[in-house]
Amino acid sequence: MDDDPVVQGILKAISQKRLKPGTKLGEDALAQVFATTRIHIRQVLAHLASRHIVTHFPNRGAFLYRPTVQEARDIFAARRVLETATVSTVIDRLDDAARARLRQHIGRETADDRNDRWASLALTADFHIMIAELAGNTVLFDFAKELMLRTSIAIATFEVPGSPDCSPDAHPVIADLILAGDKAGALAAMERHLDEIEQRLNLGVTAPDPDDIVAIFQDIGIAPAKRGAV
Amino acid sequence: MDDDPVVQGILKAISQKRLKPGTKLGEDALAQVFATTRIHIRQVLAHLASRHIVTHFPNRGAFLYRPTVQEARDIFAARRVLETATVSTVIDRLDDAARARLRQHIGRETADDRNDRWASLALTADFHIMIAELAGNTVLFDFAKELMLRTSIAIATFEVPGSPDCSPDAHPVIADLILAGDKAGALAAMERHLDEIEQRLNLGVTAPDPDDIVAIFQDIGIAPAKRGAV
């Protein structure tokens, strides 16, 4: 199911932040876009709902998940837990193949001209997924993939427009510390990196515009998610 | 979907180890057992497959997940990562309500007469889930629930018959250390506890009976999962 082209397409659109949280994913519309049947789409949406990528409202349809502020914080807290563990494990079991993959990825990141914003976004997410993969634990790997997706949605929900996702040298620094076997340094760098990403989001309890009832209720945990991108 | 009575029933049967790994979960059979329609069962099985509780083989049906030795180890490694993190968080944010819930649960565990093996099994799993809940992170809470389920399946797959799941005083000891605010002690106790559970399983590469071709291929990672409990 995870290798289904429709699932891949939707996940790709999410990680590239082309789909906005709250967007309705209509069955007929998706069936037409991907040239498939409504049943197929229905199965895909059920799968995405099981993975908290999509929220299903009875008789209303599926909407791209919209995290609350608290859930966004929880996602980052979970990432700190998991990714420090995977970084630590990667350093412990570093071999030539792992070193090569790390260097290769950093090479691609630095060579990225950042003109193609979509490709750049996918590339930065791949760094974290690769580290989880190198840790060699399939369970943590699955969790990491899910967390990266939910992070993309959280960023799309709470980012302040115009700011980049993270500083361009964060990944090379972490990779170098891993390659050097500096566990304490790598862990600290990873935590700083995640903190930085989280702090660029607008997760503060800034008093919303008194006229913006959507933002007001959203702060209480009530998401609209009616139709369209809201 | 998680609160669906059929899902609840299947998950309960798994955590009580009444369902053996590899068991076929036929659509018609389940529909009859739960007095519902095949469509409903089909949705439930798809959901369980998304959560790695069940494995779906095309045109063959759904079978209760059977982890390999490596995956079982990965599950326990993931639990060490997550549960040490949640224990640490629980100690940091311990309040009266949390203390009361901890004490209440330990009270129920010690009062348990262990005559009802099924209830006892559910109770021990609840301890770990409760700790994840007290940590107050919904993401980690969801992961913890999934890991507990997969642990139940792993135990059912690899336990040596007759041995208890864990020593009866492990949970009270951990709870006392948490209540005392002894973070280092609680973390160490939790790790010991998880190690103990894992080591009671037969995850070693003991040379299988040369005639038991099922065990032989299972060691290589090829699970039979044909039909029935194998």
Place this chain on the structure above:
DNA sequence: TATGATATTATTGTAATCAATTTTTACAAC
């Protein structure tokens, strides 16, 4: 103009039916 009720449209959910695949059973051959 804004609000409320009603009818229409569109979308999701469910049931029934049919096709495809697999598993079982039966039987023949070595």
Place this chain on the structure above:
DNA sequence: GTTGTAAAAATTGATTACAATAATATCATA
């Protein structure tokens, strides 16, 4: 007694049509 083949039965998967619900549009009314 085991192996191989073929037919039969059972189970899963897909298509279709229909029912239920929600969203939209229309119209009346204050």
